Amino acid sequence: MLGIKSQTVKYLRPFDLAREHGISTQAVRNYERDGFLPRAERTPSGYRTYTRTHAAALRSYLALVQAYGYAVGGEIMRSLNAGDLDAALTAVDRGHAQLLRDRSTLDAVGRAVEHLTSGPGVTEHPPADRAPLSIGELARRLGVTAATLRNWEAVGILTPVREPVTGHRSFGTADVRDAELAHLLRRGGYPLEHIRTVVRQIRTAGGTEALSAALDDWRRRLTARGVAMLDAAARLAGYVALLDAAPAGRRTAPGPAPVPGSPAVV
Structure with missing residues (x-):
C-alpha cells in the first residue's frame, strides 16, 4: 500500500x-x-x-x-x-443500533406483507392492541419531528383520525405501522410519492408488487451497509x-522531514 x-x-x-x-x-x-x-x-x-x-x-x-x-x-x-x-x-x-432497528422494522413489514398476501382478497390490519399515540408521541418513537408527520399526512401517506372533542390527531396501531414503513423507506431514499403508493397498497392489501420490490431493494441496501x-x-x-x-503527544510518524525539492519516499 x-x-x-x-x-x-x-x-x-x-x-x-x-x-x-x-x-x-x-x-x-x-x-x-x-x-x-x-x-x-x-x-x-x-x-x-x-x-x-x-x-x-x-x-x-x-x-x-x-x-x-x-x-x-x-x-x-x-x-x-x-x-x-x-x-x-x-x-x-x-450506527450499528440504527442498522439493527432498520432490520427489525423491515422484518416486521415483511411479515405483514406475507400475512396480507396469504389469501386472495384479504384485507387485514394489525390488531388494536395498544392505545393510540399523539403526534408528539409518534414523532418521538420514530425520531422525527411532528412537522414531518404532518407533511406525510398532507401527501396522503398517513391518515390519522381526529379526536371528536379536541380535534387532535390520533394514531392507531395501523397508523403507527404505516409511519414506521414510511420512515424506513424515506431513509432508503425513496420519494414521498412512491412511499405513498407503497403504504396505500399495504393498507388496502391490493397489489403488493411495488411493496415487495421496494423491500427487497432495501434489504439489499441493508446488507451492503x-x-x-x-x-x-x-x-x-x-x-x-x-x-x-505513536509517541505520546504526536499523532504522526516521527523523524526529520524530507529536504524541500527532493522526491517523497513512497
Whole structure:
C-alpha cells in the first residue's frame, strides 16, 4: 500500500494519498483541514508531508463514509484525531443500533406483507392492541419531528383520525405501522410519492408488487451497509493501532522531514 514496506518513516505527498483513491489533492487537504486526517507535518518551506498514519486515516475515513455517511464518518475521525476514542466508538455503536432497528422494522413489514398476501382478497390490519399515540408521541418513537408527520399526512401517506372533542390527531396501531414503513423507506431514499403508493397498497392489501420490490431493494441496501461497516471496522482498527503506537503527544510518524525539492519516499 503506497509502497510502504518497512518500519522506516516514509514521507508521502498529497498526490500519493489522493492517487490511491482517485480523488484530488485538494480533497486530501480539505479532509486534513476538517479534522478527518491528522495534521500534516511541514517542511521548512511549508510543504505538507504525510506518513503511513495519514494514509491509514484516509482509508478509514473513506470506508466510514461508505458505511455511515459523510456526517457520521467525519464525526468518528474527528473524535479519534482529538484523542476521544469513547466518542468515536459511541458514534459507531449508534450506527450499528440504527442498522439493527432498520432490520427489525423491515422484518416486521415483511411479515405483514406475507400475512396480507396469504389469501386472495384479504384485507387485514394489525390488531388494536395498544392505545393510540399523539403526534408528539409518534414523532418521538420514530425520531422525527411532528412537522414531518404532518407533511406525510398532507401527501396522503398517513391518515390519522381526529379526536371528536379536541380535534387532535390520533394514531392507531395501523397508523403507527404505516409511519414506521414510511420512515424506513424515506431513509432508503425513496420519494414521498412512491412511499405513498407503497403504504396505500399495504393498507388496502391490493397489489403488493411495488411493496415487495421496494423491500427487497432495501434489504439489499441493508446488507451492503452491514458489509461496509465490517470493512470500515477493519480499517478503523488498523488506524487506532497506529495511533496507539505513536509517541505520546504526536499523532504522526516521527523523524526529520524530507529536504524541500527532493522526491517523497513512497
